[in-house]
Structures are given as structure tokens and as C-alpha cells.
Amino acid sequence: MIIRDITAPNPGPFTLNGTRTYLLGETAVIDPGPDIRSHVGAIGRAMPKLRTILITHRHEDHAPAAVRLKRATGARILAPHGVLDDKVVDQRIRDGEKIAIEDETLEVIATPGHTREHVCFLTTAGDLFTGDTILGEGTTAIFPPDGSMRDYIASLRVLLTHEPKRIFPAHGPTREDAVALIEQYLAHRLEREKQVLDCLAEGARSAAAIRKRIYPDLNFLLRRAAEIQITAHLIKLAEEGRVVEHKGTYAIQCAAQ
Ligand SMILES: [Zn+2]
CATH class of the missing domain: 1.10.10 (Arc Repressor Mutant, subunit A)
Structure with missing residues (x-):
């Protein structure tokens, strides 16, 4: 499956170059990003056949654009509990669930720590979409009480057991050294x-x-x-x-x- 991305115009100390919205094939996006009209428009133009919107966690720089994007395209929203309103989310996703996207299957991996509801998505090819659990550079912010260092470290260990090949973070560059990067985060x-x-x-x-x-x-x-x-x-x-x-x-x- 072809993976593209569009970076939202929201650079900053926590978002680095901005939120990377991933486009999976022709029909799915991960983390539509902040509700910025030009960003939502760019996703819509790049994905005329959009059907599925996946979200890693509820933060403002990841989830809100889903609402406008759904309104514009009719795509369904899949997100863990705690992300957006129940009325707007079509399906609540859980750890271990499999989601078919064209010729790929994404596995949902619960990775609480950065926020309690955070999930990552792993393809059968070993491509891991990490949201804010792992960034392409620097470290992830853990703000208690919603953020939990204990959960976060446990989540890093869980990600290691899946032996991913590449990491597609919501902020920072794509990484080919997935296992080494997770080990570095843990260390x-x-x-x-x-x-x-x-x-x-x-x-x-x-x-x-x-x-x-x-x-x-x-x-x-x-x-x-x-x-x-x-x-x-x-x-x-x-x-x-x-x-x-x-x-x-x-x-x-x-x-x-
Ligand atoms: Zn976040």
C-alpha cells in the first residue's frame, strides 16, 4: 500500500514541523490533524475516495479535523474511547482489533502513556504509525495525571514485541530503524x-x-x-x-x- 503524508501548518515546540497526516492508499487517513481549513482541504483533494478516518489520540493537533473531513466526504471515523464525541465517531476501536484497508490489515495496539486512550496502528508489512507515542526526533511529553510514565514505558515494551520495521510518527521524520529507535526511547x-x-x-x-x-x-x-x-x-x-x-x-x- 502506498503511504503518503501531508504536514499540517501547525509547527511548534511539541509538534516539531507540524502534524503529519498519513494517507493510506486511496481510502484511509491516520490523524487528520488540527481543524485548519486549508489542511482539511488539502486532505480532501489528495483523497477523493476517502472512506476511513483513523485517530491515535484525542489531542488538538491530531483529532479535530476528523469532524470537518467527515462532513465533507462522508468517511467513517474510527477512534478509541475518549477521542471526540460519541455522536461523531462511527466505531470505537480496541487493542488487538484488525482493520481492513484495501489490500492491507492494520492492527490496533493500545499504547497508553502519552494519553490514556492512545493507540498505534501496525500494518502486516511492519509499518507502525505511532502518533505521539514515538516521534521522529526528540522525546514524547508525558503530562500526569492523564499521561502515565508507568504505562508509557510498558507501552514501549509492547511495541518492541511487535518488531516493527518502519516508524511513521505524527511529528518528525519517518524512521527506518524502528526497533533501535524504540530501544533508544526505552533506554x-x-x-x-x-x-x-x-x-x-x-x-x-x-x-x-x-x-x-x-x-x-x-x-x-x-x-x-x-x-x-x-x-x-x-x-x-x-x-x-x-x-x-x-x-x-x-x-x-x-x-x-
Ligand atoms: Zn499528543
């Missing part, structure tokens, strides 16, 4: 987790104190985002019983006697 998070534990062992008690040790010279605008990522790690460690939280301060859990 990066586990390394950060170890740094957080080391900082706690050295006496840091808050996300801000840990951030100062890990990134002492961070630009003011990026500090908050970094502290949220560290908080996501702290919540994961607390959920696993490795860290205790008390009124916003954290400490390593001492082994029980």
Missing part, C-alpha cells in the same frame, strides 16, 4: 529514572530540586516542562512502591524489615 527513560533515584539518594526531595541537579542551566521556559517529566517519573516510582510521597516531597522507600 532514555530508564536512564532518566536512574538519575531521579540518584538525586533522591543524594537528598533532593522535590521535582524542582531534582530538576536543578539534572538540568542546572535550563532555560526558564523549559523548566516547568522538565519538572513535569520528573514528576511523571516520581509518580511511577511511587506506584511501584520504590519511592514514598508525602505532601509533594519524595524519598526513596526503605526496605521493609
Whole structure:
């Protein structure tokens, strides 16, 4: 199946060059993107036979264009629970479900973490559409409580078991080194987790104190985002019983006697 893409005109710090809307063959799109009239028009012109709109997760830069696109083309919307309104979605998709698109079959893989409802789509050829679970460059933002570092790391491990060949991310370049990229993503998070534990062992008690040790010279605008990522790690460690939280301060859990 031929895979094309159209990048939405919404570049930014989280969207990189903009949202990449993928066109599968002649009849399906993944992540129609933000509701920008020119972008929806470009998808409509490129896909006169559009029948199926697939969505990875509910964020503003991925899902909203589906509504206008459906109105213009009559295509059906397939999305996990939590994405758009029930009235506009034709089918709620779940982990393990298979979706026929022309001569291909897409498998739905639940990948909670970036958001709780996030799914990826895998073709039989090993092409993996990752939404915001894996980006073509940089890292994915995990914002608790909707985002969960524990779920996210588990989702990366699930993706590895599928041994994908190529990654088509919603932001950033297509990657031919799918397994290596996922392994790199996993190693990066586990390394950060170890740094957080080391900082706690050295006496840091808050996300801000840990951030100062890990990134002492961070630009003011990026500090908050970094502290949220560290908080996501702290919540994961607390959920696993490795860290205790008390009124916003954290400490390593001492082994029980
Ligand atoms: Zn997102």
C-alpha cells in the first residue's frame, strides 16, 4: 500500500514541523490533524475516495479535523474511547482489533502513556504509525495525571514485541530503524529514572530540586516542562512502591524489615 503524508501548518515546540497526516492508499487517513481549513482541504483533494478516518489520540493537533473531513466526504471515523464525541465517531476501536484497508490489515495496539486512550496502528508489512507515542526526533511529553510514565514505558515494551520495521510518527521524520529507535526511547527513560533515584539518594526531595541537579542551566521556559517529566517519573516510582510521597516531597522507600 502506498503511504503518503501531508504536514499540517501547525509547527511548534511539541509538534516539531507540524502534524503529519498519513494517507493510506486511496481510502484511509491516520490523524487528520488540527481543524485548519486549508489542511482539511488539502486532505480532501489528495483523497477523493476517502472512506476511513483513523485517530491515535484525542489531542488538538491530531483529532479535530476528523469532524470537518467527515462532513465533507462522508468517511467513517474510527477512534478509541475518549477521542471526540460519541455522536461523531462511527466505531470505537480496541487493542488487538484488525482493520481492513484495501489490500492491507492494520492492527490496533493500545499504547497508553502519552494519553490514556492512545493507540498505534501496525500494518502486516511492519509499518507502525505511532502518533505521539514515538516521534521522529526528540522525546514524547508525558503530562500526569492523564499521561502515565508507568504505562508509557510498558507501552514501549509492547511495541518492541511487535518488531516493527518502519516508524511513521505524527511529528518528525519517518524512521527506518524502528526497533533501535524504540530501544533508544526505552533506554532514555530508564536512564532518566536512574538519575531521579540518584538525586533522591543524594537528598533532593522535590521535582524542582531534582530538576536543578539534572538540568542546572535550563532555560526558564523549559523548566516547568522538565519538572513535569520528573514528576511523571516520581509518580511511577511511587506506584511501584520504590519511592514514598508525602505532601509533594519524595524519598526513596526503605526496605521493609
Ligand atoms: Zn499528543
